[in-house]
Amino acid sequence: MTHSPDTIAAIATPPGIGGIAVIRISGPRSWEVAAKIAGPPPQRNASSEATGEWSLHQRNGTCAYSGIRNNNNELLDEALVSSFRSPHSYTGEDVVEVSCHGGNVSPKRILSLILSCGVRIARPGEFTERAFLNGKLDLAQAEAVAGLIHARSEAAARISVSQLAGKLSESIRDMRSKILDLLALLELELDFSEEDVSFQSLESRKTDLLDLQAKIEHLSATFDRGRREREGMKVAIVGAPNAGKSTLLNRIVGDERAIVSPHPGTTRDVVEAHLELSGHEVIFQDTAGLRDTEHEIETIGIERTLKTLVRADVVLLLIDSATGDLPGSTMLAELANKSPFLVYNKCDLSRAEPQPPFTAHSGVFHISALSGAGVETLLAVLTRHFSDELETAGDLMLTEQRHHDALQRSRDALVRAQQQFAEPTLLAADLRDAANALGEITGETIGEEVLDRIFSQFCIGK
Ligand SMILES: Nc1nc2c(ncn2[C@@H]2O[C@H](COP(=O)(O)OP(=O)(O)OP(=O)(O)O)[C@@H](O)[C@H]2O)c(=O)[nH]1
Ligand SMILES: [Mg+2]
Structure with missing residues (x-):
């Protein structure tokens, strides 16, 4: 893991009156904290089902009907506590989700109790950021999560779901790996430049670059409609x-x-x-x-x-x-x-x-x-x-300005590359630029600052 593995929590559902609210905890201490606050549910009557041994987190994916109690053993609410063991969770870390009653009071009281156990409140988008850093999602998929949450129509949701499933990422990765293949051949040639060998004919190189450029332009053209x-x-x-x-x-x-x-x-x-x-x-x-x-x-x-x-x-x-x-x-x-x-x-x-x-x-x-x-x-x-x-x-569609900008830069680099056939070193530099720009979309080549900017646009609890 590249980030500091502290434990974070936030209410993941919108504020206001509702049947249930979900409080999400993620990080190495989440199971320990859950075990501390969640115990057997209150017994309502003699025929209660809560008989036998009660224990939280019997196995991964367990959902336990629990009573949430504070340090004074006061019952705050009854809740379903779901536990996920790393790496089998949204963030890839140990995760606990407390589904309690909704409204303005209960979720906040439970969150305060969790935070009093030394857990930090999550920043907007921090759960999804952790999912990205732990390789559960790539960057385009993480952005699709935000797209889906903010979708205002069925069509917008459909596009986001397809991006979340990895359709866009797959197409980007495919194009990027073709560019990297071309680059590898070119670098081999540069290594053997004294011997004047060629690993790819000029014609086939030209066709490959044109083909890639056309693919990028085709995808770029979907942006207007997607947005x-x-x-x-x-x-x-x-x-x-x-x-x-x-x-x-x-x-x-x-x-x-x-x-x-x-x-x-x-x-x-x-x-x-x-x-x-x-x-x-x-x-x-x-x-x-x-x-x-x-x-x-x-x-x-x-x-x-x-x-x-x-x-x-x-x-x-x-x-x-x-x-x-x-x-x-x-x-x-x-x-x-x-x-x-x-x-x-x-x-x-x-x-x-x-x-x-x-x-x-x-x-x-x-x-x-x-x-x-x-x-x-x-x-x-x-x-x-x-x-x-x-x-x-079609259902492969661009919706993010950031992706569109990166595609444009990649395309421009490919166009430059086609003017540099006589200069293999310059050609290689252009191909590297083109591949890096595509990598920004899926997050393979991206700086921390940009990441922070992207995830800070998410809502709290996501
Ligand atoms: N008979 C009839 N009258 C209509 C119809 N549509 C609108 N009107 C009348 O036309 C008048 C102007 O309607 P508005 O909807 O205010 O027109 P507008 O184009 O918004 O006008 P401005 O805001 O001034 O540009 C009103 O008296 C309406 O009741 C129609 O289909 N048939
Ligand atoms: Mg009018």
Whole structure:
């Protein structure tokens, strides 16, 4: 073990009222501490099952129904105490998990009792950090644990579970070992440089490097989608004032989130509403109506709309089919770049289709935000749009900026390498850089400082 093997503890469940809470203890003294605080459960009646010899930790993986008592033999709670012997535990150390009753008091009292036995409170992410240091998980898998905990949709959870199972790590390790193989051949050549032998033909070396570069680029390209799936897809609802944008947002979330009024220019701030649509986290954004105006506050609102528009993953251009009002011409140019869905609203009043002056769009819909007609169809098409994208991306997906940066550096080094065939020493240095950058993802080549930064982003008790 590379770290100081002290014993740590923390409450692993979120605070608040709940059926149970779990207090986790990890380190060489955890079994000793558990044996000190956990004893036979209280006998409720004569026919209690608690008969015969009671002993904690009879064997690894034992889960014992216990009474938790303090130094004065006062009963604090009844709990299930699960014991895991190193290395067969989450952290790889001796681990004890006390599942007591939840709420604001019991878990804290038991944690205090544990800490009074000379155990230190765990830092955020310290259990997972120990799991990493003891080789139970690699770094990408450890990050997937955090990803899974923070997942806000089924799709995001699926990606994290696949990363936790080691899919991403496997692919990274595979690419890294190919680079190291190439490097080994090259170093052999350098050793024999006087004799002018070659262990790999130039052609095959070129093909291998190109192939690796393509693989890295392919994986990098999944980042945009992976990050969106984790953070939520942004769907901006934009259009001229009074088109019914706020009415549509309210209709979609089934709640009066945004103010609706017959006065054009009602919405000023961007109003966001989160929704899970068939397993995808979607953030609908209602915006200020786009028009040329002198009004100071409305102008700020419109600037915000334009920023939201640029960052959106999907844009719904809402058009009042009764009036046919369109956003101002400069704003239409921005819109054309985003290939929006054209959504004709107020179809209860009119079925006219006033045309925006651009042809690039993702589809045409007729709805009534007021009555709800057509809104289901619109949402179904949006959902299909997201699911199709996810399917083409497959389940190997990048979600961490850190991984993306490392892949970029590895790719850049491979590109440099391809320009250095005449200089074997420089070529070798580039290959080493490319391999090291990949190693940062799984944690094979990484400094302590970076590790601390990564694990400090975890929550307490994980
Ligand atoms: N008949 C009819 N009226 C609608 C429909 N959708 C919205 N409205 C009405 O249109 C008016 C404007 O609706 P809002 O949702 O406030 O429009 P908006 O696009 O958010 O307007 P701004 O925030 O001012 O840009 C309100 O009086 C709504 O009741 C619809 O589908 N049919
Ligand atoms: Mg509005």
